[in-house]
Amino acid sequence: MHDAGVSIQTIASFLGVPPTTVHDTIRRFQERGHIENLPIPGRPPKLNNCDLRELGRVLQQHCRETLVxxxxLITADVSLNTICKAIHHLGKRSCISKKKPYLSPRHIEQRLEFVHAHLHWTVNDWSQVVWMDESSFELGEPVTQKRVWRTPEQKYDLDSMAVNHQSGLRLMIIWGPSVDRFKLNLL
Structure with a gap:
């Protein structure tokens, strides 16, 4: 537009930007022949794109491994701090894995049978059911937590969940029944 004789002020009002932006863009194009930013000076990164892709593949296959x-497992010879920063750059964090109860094939089959048997129940049918909620607390030494490298979106992926088995410690279990929308005393 500027080459056609249109003024900077007219171009700025047409584009909805300040006139100084239009002036700087025209000057940059006349000096360089393009309007892209120049490459950022400084030291190149330790890990190139190929190394980052390799790190991503390693994390996908070995998400439960420690940083060391x-x-x-990777070919690049860099420090732990550099690897940690690169992992964060990939959007992954070291998180405590969510617990998933162990379900045997028999348990899975029983749950599917229950779902199919009660598929057509109405709200009134479900209001006649006494619901029990259970919380269990292990007494004794603390259970070690399993960590996994994952993104926030992978929170409930099966690969990033830890199967919860009985640990052999004493359990304290509390039940809380409820009927329709009424809560009852804890058992």
Whole structure:
């Protein structure tokens, strides 16, 4: 537009930007022949794109490994701090894995049978049911937490969940019944 004789002020009002922006863009194009930013000066990153892709593949296959183990699995010779920053750049964090109850094939079959048997129940049918909610607390030494490298969206992926088995510690179990919309005393 500027080459056609249109003024900077007219171009700025047409584009909805300040006139200084239009002036700087025209000057940059006349000096360089393009309007893209120049490359950022400074030291190049330790890990190139190929190394980052390799790190992503290693994390996908070995998401439960420690940072030291991951360092040994990749080919790039960099520090743990650099690997940790690169993992964060990939959007992954070291998180405590969600617990998933162990379900045997028999349990899965029984749950599916229950769902199919009660598929057509109405709200009134469900209001006649006494619901029990259970919370269990292990007494004794704390259970070790399993960590996994994952993104926030992978919170409930099966690969990033830890199967919860009985640990052999004493359990304290509390039940809380409720009927329709009324809560009853804890048992």
């Amino acid at each position: 183990s991951i360092k040994n």
